[in-house]
Every structure is written in structure tokens, then in C-alpha cells.
Amino acid sequence: MATTTEPRNDESAPGPQEEEGERSTRRLLVVLFIVLGVAALALLALLLWLLRPKPAEAPPGQAAGYPIEVVTTIYGYGQNADELMNKPLGVTFDQSGNVWVSDTGQSRVEVYTSAGEYIRTIGDQKGDGKLYAPFGIAIDNERSLAYVADMSNRAVQIYTTDGSYVGKLPSPEQDLSVFGDTGFVPYDIGFSQGRIVVSSTDGLYWFDQEGNVVARWGGTSGKKNVQGPLVGMFNFPNSFTIDQATGWIYVADSANRRVIALDPDGFVKWVSGTPDVDQKITSFWNLPRSIELGSDGNLYVVDTFRTDPTGMGVGHIVVLSKDGELLSEFGRTGSDDGAFSFPDQIASGPDGLWAIADRENNRVVVFRLNTPYPAVDDLLARRYEPGFSRPEYAWVTPPPTPPEQGQ
Numbered sequence: 001m002a003t004t005t006e007p008r009n010d011e012s013a014p015g016p017q018e019e020e021g022e023r024s025t026r027r028l029l030v031v032l033f034i035v036l037g038v039a040a041l042a043l044l045a046l047l048l049w050l051l052r053p054k055p056a057e058a059p060p061g062q063a064a065g066y067p068i069e070v071v072t073t074i075y076g077y078g079q080n081a082d083e084l085m086n087k088p089l090g091v092t093f094d095q096s097g098n099v100w101v102s103d104t105g106q107s108r109v110e111v112y113t114s115a116g117e118y119i120r121t122i123g124d125q126k127g128d129g130k131l132y133a134p135f136g137i138a139i140d141n142e143r144s145l146a147y148v149a150d151m152s153n154r155a156v157q158i159y160t161t162d163g164s165y166v167g168k169l170p171s172p173e174q175d176l177s178v179f180g181d182t183g184f185v186p187y188d189i190g191f192s193q194g195r196i197v198v199s200s201t202d203g204l205y206w207f208d209q210e211g212n213v214v215a216r217w218g219g220t221s222g223k224k225n226v227q228g229p230l231v232g233m234f235n236f237p238n239s240f241t242i243d244q245a246t247g248w249i250y251v252a253d254s255a256n257r258r259v260i261a262l263d264p265d266g267f268v269k270w271v272s273g274t275p276d277v278d279q280k281i282t283s284f285w286n287l288p289r290s291i292e293l294g295s296d297g298n299l300y301v302v303d304t305f306r307t308d309p310t311g312m313g314v315g316h317i318v319v320l321s322k323d324g325e326l327l328s329e330f331g332r333t334g335s336d337d338g339a340f341s342f343p344d345q346i347a348s349g350p351d352g353l354w355a356i357a358d359r360e361n362n363r364v365v366v367f368r369l370n371t372p373y374p375a376v377d378d379l380l381a382r383r384y385e386p387g388f389s390r391p392e393y394a395w396v397t398p399p400p401t402p403p404e405q406g407q
Helices: 016-050 378-383
Strands: 068-074 090-093 099-103 108-112 118-122 134-140 145-150 155-160 165-169 189-192 195-200 203-207 213-221 224-226 237-242 249-253 258-262 268-272 288-293 299-303 312-320 326-330 343-348 354-358 363-369
Touching (some): 090 354, 099 134, 099 354, 249 288, 288 343
Antiparallel strands (some): 068 363, 145 155, 237 249
């Protein structure tokens, strides 16, 4: 007998409305998962952006575009006190690019490679050739000789470039009265027309190869050599540089707070700066201690007391054209890398290298200069007005006579 099954009313089965609700819920969950996934990706992107490598920032106090790129910093050849530099004043390069340093506080000259590797010490021996207060250094590459201005010893000491003592100037036969009341106090040394040129307290002196004075540029009063503020006089000319192509000489006349350009006959061509008035600084310059002619044909003047924390548009190094036009200033004050404290002599070397005796930081900084240089501060630029002197007003005679052929 057939059995008939009646349809059962199952209350647990979803109705049409419930099925539609479940589908809506699933759609909502999918949308929510998509939104959360996009948000997670966005957060990940934000995290990666925050953790990205940041571009290198300029050191504290250094503005972007600071032109001094330090190659090496030389503090000495060891860690002991007697191996460290103490108040270096003078610096120069030889033709091989080695750096010669007047380690004045240690009473010696030290020679390093341009990478800062120690080579030798000169002038620390007893007896002849001992140095006391070395300042300017000049290398005669043709004769392989090194000339060192020894201020306290009142002599220029002469060595071979490998360190052997040769002699000194002035020669024993030189009448010392030629140096006037202040005597001979050598600061800087150069070469011109076959002569050795040395700056002293009251002017520039030309010596022949035997150490005899053949000419002098500087002020006179009666028959005496004098130092003074008038154009044509000098007052502690700590540094000078010679343009070998033209014979022009550019002098940092330190105590007169000025820079002077002279032609080969001693005529003053232009003057920048003025001496103090009533013991007050009136000059653009504070204390020009060094001057160097760069390979670009411009003059680089170290104005020791010209301080600035950033060194951009104002600073220790002032760049002039050979006509005396103000081109740039830079060089910040401090003890960090690329800064200076009481900088003294500056030198230009081969391969675009420069070096500066950073006196109060007890080191020598070897560096390159990157162009373009910063523009000068507008206020200081307005203060810079080089004066020009007529040749008949300021001149020195006689000019140094060149040596005879073969001398």
C-alpha cells in the first residue's frame, strides 16, 4: 500500500527575506575587507615613506653650497704632546704636492703628503739650522732648496728639500743697518727676477743668492727706513704673493689693514683698505694675514679676524680679482670639519689643492674649492671700495736689478 508523505513545515529553513539579508551581510563583509586591505597598503606606503633614507644634510652651521671640501686635516704625526702641532703659522706646497708646515709652537717645520702622511721634520736639530719661530716657507724647486723665515732668529734658514741644512741669509758680510731701527724680522718669502724676496716689519727686501740685500721697498724718513700708514709704507706686511707672469706683487699689509698691488718697478697700482683712525678700525679688512694667487688668476686673502658662523658670503677667505674687485667671501668660524679659528697662511698647490694653517685649532686643513663661490654679503660689499693711487704719488726705487746671466 502506497504511503503518502505530507509536506513538512520546517521552521529552521531560511525564508526569502532571511536569504536576502545574508547576501547583504556577505557583500558588506567583502567591502569591509577591501577597505581594510586598501588602508593597510596605505599605512605600509606611509611607513616606508617615513623610513626612507633622507638626503645628507649640511653639517651644523654649514649652508648648502659651502665651497670648502676638506681632503684631510693634519694634527701632527703622533698622539703625544710633542708630536702634535702647536700654533702652526706657515704652510706651502712643493711641486710634488707635499705640504710643508711651520709648526711654530714646536719650533720646527714638518713635511706631509697631501693625504696627511708624515714624511720628515726639519729644523729641530741643535746648533746650525735650528729653528725657533718659523713662519713663511718658500720652495725653490729648481735648486731643490727650502727657505724658512725664522722670526725670532731674525734670519731666513735654508735647507735642501730633503732636510739638510745649507745656510742662512742675510749673509755674514751684510751690513745690518740696511734693515733700519727695527732690524730684520722675516715673515714671508718669495722669488722674483732671480732674487729672493722677504717681507720684514717695514717693507720688502730683495736678496741675491749670496744673501746680500740688493733692493728694498718701503717707507723712509730722511735716511732711515720706517714703517707707517702712508701709501708706499708698510706696517707688518705678514704675507705677499708674486705673479710670475707679470712680476706684479700683492701684499697683505697686516697692521695697516689693507691689501696693496705693486708693479715690477714698485709703483702702487691699487690699494684696498685703510689704516686705523684714532685706534679704531675703519677698513673693510680686519687683519689680512695671508694672500695667495690662485691658479684661476684670482687673489685669496685670509682675513683672520673676519668671523662668521656659516661662512657663506662672509668669512675668513676673501676672493679678489687681480684688479682688486671683490668677488666672494667664505670660510666659517669654529673647530668642526672645514671651519677655522685664527687662520693664518694659505697656500695653493697642484691638482687644485689648497692648505691653510689653522692656528688656534692646532692643525693644517687641506681642501678643495668648489665653484660657484657664494655671493658676498650686500652690506659688506658696499663697504668694499678699493682706492687707486697714482704712480707718481706712491712708488719705491730702485727696483731690484735682475742677476746677470748664469749668476
